[in-house]
Amino acid sequence: MTRRSKAPFLLFLAALAAASPLHAERAVQAPVPKVDAAPSRRLETAVFAGGCYWGVEGVFSHVKGVRLAVSGFAGGPKGRRVDYAAVSGGDTGFAEAVRVTYDPAQISYGSLLRIFFSVIADPTTLNHQGPDHGTQYRSALFPLNGEQERAARAYLVQLGQSGLWRDPIVTRVEPFAGFQDAGRDHQDFMRKNPLHPYILRWDKPKLAALRSMFPAQYRDKPSA
Template structure:
């Protein structure tokens, strides 16, 4: 994301990237369902996941049936440094993350993890995603309960044992609070459908989710 924003003065470069991105395709990695899950309870549950630029993560999880809201933000650092300018220095220990509020009777925590690993990001990329580099783009799960932590650890072990990816999974399980990002980052995909970064990187990801998980996808708006 910051890579592209830095090019805003170069219109030709942006147009070239958008044109190339419009032809990109992303496909969901076929993954087994998790053997363990968090039991459904009354009310909603919350998941916090980090996996690269939060624009794309937010866009994918907004497509999932049973998801009530998705908030872009920062996790892993302190409240004092939870701002885009500070996180961009790569010195705050924050990761760009999303907070997902969901109905566990419609979609479970383990199902969200399956989407997370399969298409929402690439869990084999260390401290980067696509064109974005740095620890703020790391792959990390921030469990909101001991049960979520146990399910996340078990699914990581399950995917590793199954050799689900051609490279090692580098996703970390971390602790830390979540802080919402600035208003201009929220629902960025929906509000900026022709933005070059969205066209190049996030629209293919959303299309990959809808093709790979049709049973989980909301009906088109």
Template sequence: MSRRTLSRLSLCAATIGALAVAAFATAPSRAAEDAVIIPPPATDAQESGIKTAVLAGGCFWGVQGVFQHTAGVVSAVSGYSGGNKATADYSMVSTGTTGHAESVEIKYNPQQISYGKILQIFFSVVHDPTQLNRQGPDTGSQYRSAIFTTSDEQKKVADAYIAQLNAAKVYPKPIVTKVGALQAFYPAEGYHQDYLTLHPNQPYIAYNDIPKVENLKKIFAANYIEKPTLVNGSKVTN
């Protein structure tokens, strides 16, 4: 069982015990992944009506949290993509053997935010696209970087943008993000939804994910909204 799985099991408890706190005390000295300021895509999608983007970039708590604070996003739901329905279950996905990646289904209004802008945020503040089958402290293929496209145009934009960023050498290593057509998206269990908003002070969230939202606010101020767009319309509890 990975460190990420152990951490999440601890965080699902009503309170964080001394062992969980001690575990996070030994974590790396920097929070989350460093944001990278990158250029927008040279080519963007021309879309109308509510569209869907599905992205995987490590733990879905942080990915969902960032896009729930992004203007133009109608909804952002944590879930699983890449495997089949029978294995779209957290306990199975956590083994890293199902083919699934922890993913977020983002429904957005192209009149307010383009697909290219969503990808720019994804590559800049959401995760480090040069890490293979891991993200920060989380390891395994379920934490891989992936873009599941819902149209040919999305695939063309994603492929072109990755090529553009690699050519510009904005990262010290090549991007390893895989681009492929979405086969299916399966929403995650209810306790995973709105997790960042509901548990902002839990150690994993505070250390790894809150900085991503702060980077969104700093780097993409025009795209940031203070009140998150929640799945359950839940009230915040610390």
């Protein structure tokens, strides 16, 4: 993703982005999961990688029951410290990811999976989402326990059998070896930069799809 300056011509770029014939990834109505993860705590955590973390975090922060969505990195070697500059090279093994803390009494892991594949990530594009290419933009699920892994693997099979996509499902279930927060300038980026061209082009349509397709799960005010 192209990083941002708050220069005066941002509004001009935003207008160009909004007028361009290019559009965000196609939203689909993914099926209700047949297998879900039984919660074991009052608050649960899930980690998703689905391209640029701005949109992943921005959409999940508007889901009822999500208490916190944090942008960061997952999937690389345990113990290695990285930042955006390092991960952007595409050779660290890390992916841009989001850690979601949620209340399972309000939203289940399976429902988060459904929202993720309906409006956030295309599970058929290998190592890219939208305009962003590289292994750091792959779609991946990082289960934090056996229940989540069982639900994640079952749902990927279910998506492959759904007929919603012509191409095969390439999203992977990967071992969770830890999560590293991104810098403060990457947190709550959609909320703080609503007129950024990237947000207008690629992420605001995802948020609109969440509001339209999942009105019972949508909340207007984002989580902290």
